[in-house]
Amino acid sequence: MTPPAAEAIAVRRLAAHEAAERVAELAAILLDCVEGGASVGFMAPLSREKAEAFWRRVADGVAAGERALLAAEEQPGGALIGTAQLLLALPENQPHRADVAKVLVRRSARRRGVGAGLLRAVEAVARAEGRTLLVLDTVTGSAAERLYARLGWIRVGVVPGYALWPDGRPCDTTFFYKTLPGS
Numbered sequence: 001m002t003p004p005a006a007e008a009i010a011v012r013r014l015a016a017h018e019a020a021e022r023v024a025e026l027a028a029i030l031l032d033c034v035e036g037g038a039s040v041g042f043m044a045p046l047s048r049e050k051a052e053a054f055w056r057r058v059a060d061g062v063a064a065g066e067r068a069l070l071a072a073e074e075q076p077g078g079a080l081i082g083t084a085q086l087l088l089a090l091p092e093n094q095p096h097r098a099d100v101a102k103v104l105v106r107r108s109a110r111r112r113g114v115g116a117g118l119l120r121a122v123e124a125v126a127r128a129e130g131r132t133l134l135v136l137d138t139v140t141g142s143a144a145e146r147l148y149a150r151l152g153w154i155r156v157g158v159v160p161g162y163a164l165w166p167d168g169r170p171c172d173t174t175f176f177y178k179t180l181p182g183s
């Protein structure tokens, strides 16, 4: 769907049945990120059951058309090494907007351009869905914050103590937006 994010990596949108079939792989990436200390909505320790329940709800959301799920797959073989989501179910007065969420890359696959590839694919899906304004938030001072800034996202500001690290310490959150050219 999009050019490879890096050598031997392909990023594509998963159909609802694929999302459901790959719950265990998606959960493994979430578990790896939380074990690595990422603040992505979960506290440590995160159980496999809880992680898989989260991805089953995501798969249901994909089936309902409420979200798009992207997968970064190693080639050949198709092993999942990263994922991202575009949240499409927004109030009726925001039909042009979507939220980006859960941009996750397995620790062993980082710093190869997978995150950037996922973000480019997210933008392509957003345009295909007719969305021209994207919003996201991320941990202030994180690798993710650098990634979004590098890809042209506009930093809105920081909310101190917005979320918690998996170990319970408070962390600051930076909000970003990006406008996409309309078709």
Ligand SMILES: CC(C)(COP(=O)(O)OP(=O)(O)OC[C@H]1O[C@@H](n2cnc3c(N)ncnc32)[C@H](O)[C@@H]1OP(=O)(O)O)[C@@H](O)C(=O)NCCC(=O)NCCS
Binding pocket: 006, 033, 038, 039, 040, 101, 102, 103, 104, 105, 106, 109, 110, 111, 112, 113, 114, 115, 116, 117, 136, 137, 138, 139, 142, 143, 144, 145, 146, 147
């Ligand atoms: C944020 C995250 C998704 C980035 O994924 P990634 O695949 O490592 O992203 P990229 O490879 O595109 O970029 C990361 C770094 O690698 C560098 N890089 C990219 N390709 C490279 C290559 N071929 N050789 C060397 N360095 C490279 C980038 O310049 C960037 O450097 P920086 O951190 O110093 O700015 C990943 O760190 C992650 O999953 N973190 C935990 C979860 C999280 O916080 N997600 C965000 C939630 S909003």
